[in-house]
Amino acid sequence: MEEGLYERIYEAIQQIPRGRVATYGQIAAIVGPPCEGRTVGYALAALGRRLDEPPVPWQRVINAQGRVSTGPNQQRLLEEEGVVFDEAGRTDLKRFGWPGSALAWAEARGCGAPSPAEPSEEESPQLRLF
DNA sequence: CACCTGACTCTAT
DNA sequence: AATAGAGCCAGGT
Numbered sequence: 001m002e003e004g005l006y007e008r009i010y011e012a013i014q015q016i017p018r019g020r021v022a023t024y025g026q027i028a029a030i031v032g033p034p035c036e037g038r039t040v041g042y043a044l045a046a047l048g049r050r051l052d053e054p055p056v057p058w059q060r061v062i063n064a065q066g067r068v069s070t071g072p073n074q075q076r077l078l079e080e081e082g083v084v085f086d087e088a089g090r091t092d093l094k095r096f097g098w099p100g101s102a103l104a105w106a107e108a109r110g111c112g113a114p115s116p117a118e119p120s121e122e123e124s125p126q127l128r129l130f
Numbered sequence: 131c132a133c134c135t136g137a138c139t140c141t142a143t
Numbered sequence: 144a145a146t147a148g149a150g151c152c153a154g155g156t
Contacts, residue, residue, distance in 0.1 A: 005153065024138050038138040039152055045136045046154065058137080069137045 005035060006043040010052060013044075015100065016060040019082040021091065022098040023064045030101060041069070060098075066090040 012030045016022050024037040031040075044058050059068075059077040067089050068074040075085055083096045 028138090034152070036138075036151065037140095038136085038150090041137045042135090042153065043137095047137090049155090061137080063137085064139060071137090074137085 005031070005039070006046060009035065009040050009043040010047070010056045013040075013056050013058065013061055014054060016057060016098050017100070018057075018060075019096070020098040021060050021062050021078065021083060021093070021096050022101055023093070024061060024069075025064055026098065026101045027061060037064070062091070066093050 008031050009027060012027050013022070024040040027040045028035045028037050040061065044056075044061060047056055047058055059074045060081075062074075062078075063069050068078070072089075075089060078091070079085065083091055085091045
């Protein structure tokens with residue numbers, strides 16, 4: 001069953017937990033090429049004319065600058081989920097960014113099974129929620 | 131079948 | 144830090 005590229009994008013977005021945000025680029029990375037940040041934006045733009053079930057939490061997708069792309073309404077929806085924005089309308093992706101994206105990305109690459117021999121482990125991308 | 135639209139990201143000034 | 148410009152794809156009419 002061949003689903004459109006947009007469908008895969010929607011599913012990736014549906015994996016973003018409440019109170020957490022992901023960037024367009026992040027979603028694109030999860031879906032994989034030829035999906036790019038803008039493609040995600042295009043897919044979401046098309047959402048306005050489609051009712052999906054379950055609904056796609058489009059509000060949790062923001063741009064790489066940590067700012068919403070659709071206007072103050074989206075920001076308000078996120079604030080109701082607990083996401084905090086500063087006066088410049090930016091949020092700290094280190095705190096509210098969806099950390100699960102890295103895992104989803106690895107899965108998409110078929111790296112579900114960690115290799116027994118993993119040399120370079122000197123520098124871990126330690127995700128600190130603080 | 132061709133044309134048009136659309137919610138991004140990066141790099142350089 | 145802010146602004147400007149270039150690159151790119153899928154879906155609907």
